[in-house]
Amino acid sequence: MYRIAICEDEKYILEELHKKVKTYIKQKQLIANVKTYMSGEDLLREKDTYDIILLDMMLPGVNGIEVAKQLYRKSCIIFITFYEEYALEAFDVDAVHYLIKPVSDERLYQALDRAIGRSEQMDHKMLTLVKAGKTRIIDIHDILYCEVFNHQVLIHTVQDTCDYSGSLDMLEKELDANFFRCHRSYIINIRCVIGQEEGVAIMSSGDRILVSRRKQTEFMQKLLRFFKREII
Secondary structure, eight states: OEEEEEEOSSHHHHHHHHHHHHHHHHHHTOOEEEEEESSHHHHHHOOSOOSEEEEETTOSSSOHHHHHHHHTTTSEEEEEESOGGGGGGGGGGTOSEEEESSOOHHHHHHHHHHHHHHHHHOOOOEEEEEETTEEEEEEGGGEEEEEEETTEEEEEESSOEEEESOOHHHHHHHSOTTEEEEETTEEEEGGGEEEEETTEEEETTSOEEEOOGGGHHHHHHHHHHHHTSOOO
8 A cells, every 4th residue: 555645735735636646546546545734844743654745845834845854765755836946956855756836637647656666666674783682673764874983884874873793795785776885984875865076975964975986987877877766
């Protein structure tokens, strides 16, 4: 079953989008649950996670970009807005699509098709770490990057950093195709790269991770392939 959220502060637009999404689900013969929210705060308070979120970019209070920054690693984001000039900001949160209001059925259905396709590819693998008899389970989408330091593997996540005895070679086998061994001491999550400079990957956390000289071309190719999930 697909879990879909719609977050829009204008009630009539919210109702219209809800109706269109329900029609899409019926036409595609999908099994899906759709919930609606009128503020980013309400959506962020929700304990459930969603496969797809239709998100108004210019919400009052916590705006759509800030909401997406907290949710995009676990959800496919489709931005809906009146303003074309903010499209580039959608790249920072790997948005599936960027739709301009009023949204036609055709454009919305294209965006949902793309989001469904990506959702099916998103494998939320869980990484299980055991240290000193304690077990910790990490969603790999929450990992920013991993590094070796003082003979320990450090895993930097959105929430914190944890360490354990192991090797990057073994860890690399546990991660998915969106992770890249950019240096003998670092593995980065391509989903969390927001920029690059010569020899450096800039992460969403602001950390700057070394990319070895021999890995720079491959890094750029992988980054470009990732962003080729274009926003139209």
